[in-house]
Amino acid sequence: MSVSLSHVSYSATFTSSASKTTVPGPSLSPHSIKVPTFLPLTVKPLNSSFTPHGARAITIAPHATSTPSSIPSDTSTKTFHGLCYVVGDNIDTDQIIPAEYLTLVPSNPDEYEKLGSYALIGLPSSYATRFIEPNETKTKFSIVIGGTNFGCGSSREHAPVALGAAGAKAVVAESYARIFFRNSVATGEVYPLESEVRICEECRTGDVVTIELGESRLINHTTGKEYKLKPIGDAGPVIEAGGIFAYARKTGMIPSQSK
Numbered sequence: 001m002s003v004s005l006s007h008v009s010y011s012a013t014f015t016s017s018a019s020k021t022t023v024p025g026p027s028l029s030p031h032s033i034k035v036p037t038f039l040p041l042t043v044k045p046l047n048s049s050f051t052p053h054g055a056r057a058i059t060i061a062p063h064a065t066s067t068p069s070s071i072p073s074d075t076s077t078k079t080f081h082g083l084c085y086v087v088g089d090n091i092d093t094d095q096i097i098p099a100e101y102l103t104l105v106p107s108n109p110d111e112y113e114k115l116g117s118y119a120l121i122g123l124p125s126s127y128a129t130r131f132i133e134p135n136e137t138k139t140k141f142s143i144v145i146g147g148t149n150f151g152c153g154s155s156r157e158h159a160p161v162a163l164g165a166a167g168a169k170a171v172v173a174e175s176y177a178r179i180f181f182r183n184s185v186a187t188g189e190v191y192p193l194e195s196e197v198r199i200c201e202e203c204r205t206g207d208v209v210t211i212e213l214g215e216s217r218l219i220n221h222t223t224g225k226e227y228k229l230k231p232i233g234d235a236g237p238v239i240e241a242g243g244i245f246a247y248a249r250k251t252g253m254i255p256s257q258s259k
Contacts, residue, residue, distance in 0.1 A: 078240070080169045080191075080211040082142030084220075085131055086203050087123070091146055092153030093180065095122035097162040099154075106161045113137055115158065116165025120144075129205050131166070138167040143209055144190075146173035147200045151180020157187055164189025170211055172218060172229065174198055185235045188243030193218075194230040202227075 101118045104111040119139065120131035132139045144163065150173035151159055160183050163171065170191040171184070184192040193211065199218065203209070207222040213236060216229045232239075241247035248254045 078213045078236075080143060082169075082209070083140055084143045084145050084203055084205065084207050084209045085120075085129075085139070085141035085168075086145045086200055086205045086207075087120075087127070087147070087150075088200065089147035089174075090149045090152055091123075093151060093156050093159040094153055095124075096120055096151065096159040097156065098122045099156075101162075102156060102158050104158075106158070106165070112161075112165050115162050116167070119162040119166035119168070140167075141205070142167060142169045143211060144168055144171045145200050145203050145209075146171060147198060148173070148175045150174075150176050151183075151192075152177040155179040155183070157183040160184040160187050160189045160192075172199060172211070174200070185238050186244045188239045188241065188246060191232060191236075191239055193232060196228050196230065199227050 097115070097118055098121065101115060104115045106112045106115060114137070117132060117137040123131070131141060131144075150171065159180060164187070168190055170193055172193045172195050174195055174197075176192055176194070181192045184190050191211075191213070195218070202223070202225065203220055204222075207220050209221065210219045211217075211229070212219070213232060216231045218227045218229055220226070238244055238247045241250050245254070249256045
């Protein structure tokens with residue numbers, strides 16, 4: 001097939017060598033091609049009286065209007081005094097409360113007390129002094145002192161609940177697993193306090209200690225030493241109220257159960 005193109009008329013002629021027929025192509029005269037015309041974009045300025053929709057529709061009423069009597073008591077003067085129980089690093093939640101006891105329901109008073117009787121029962125036999133004596137449901141140690149990464153392992157809220165049910169008031173550790181710290185605040189069972197030094201290496205199980213939240217310090221009366229603690233901050237009032245839901249009810253964030 002031979003092809004001839006006329007540059008003058010912008011037409012194409014196709015000649016087939018088999019049939020010797022000629023098929024004229026479409027005329028492509030430059031004057032017959034129409035290019036669309038686009039008008040320039042005109043932007044109309046906003047009226048100076050324009051008001052954002054959100055500003056007209058949203059009205060925020062803060063919960064700070066709660067009555068003063070509904071606010072939890074101040075923890076700045078709160079103190080804990082008693083015997084301490086010292087553990088090491090990486091005390092996991094299975095040592096605090098083994099999984100076999102997670103079927104106990106803390107909201108049931110009898111099971112709550114039973115849960116406390118198993119607190120720290122998972123510690124190895126190298127701990128000669130047990131946190132709770134045999135046939136007892138409460139501990140004589142009101143303060144637990146630990147090392148780094150206290151409460152690591154599974155995210156069971158039964159761990160701080162078991163310590164609180166056993167009678168512990170606070171845990172002082174060099175650092176915590178985040179989930180244990182959060183569960184302690186959410187349940188309001190124990191105060192998870194952080195030490196600035198390794199108190200677990202300077203205290204012994206059975207030492208008499210005092211924790212002053214307002215001063216953020218621990219006093220070991222047995223050795224006569226004092227230790228600086230990191231402030232508990234905004235978590236203090238939540239724990240003092242009895243947990244996050246109790247705090248929300250007392251501050252008016254959610255309706256109280258009596259309503």
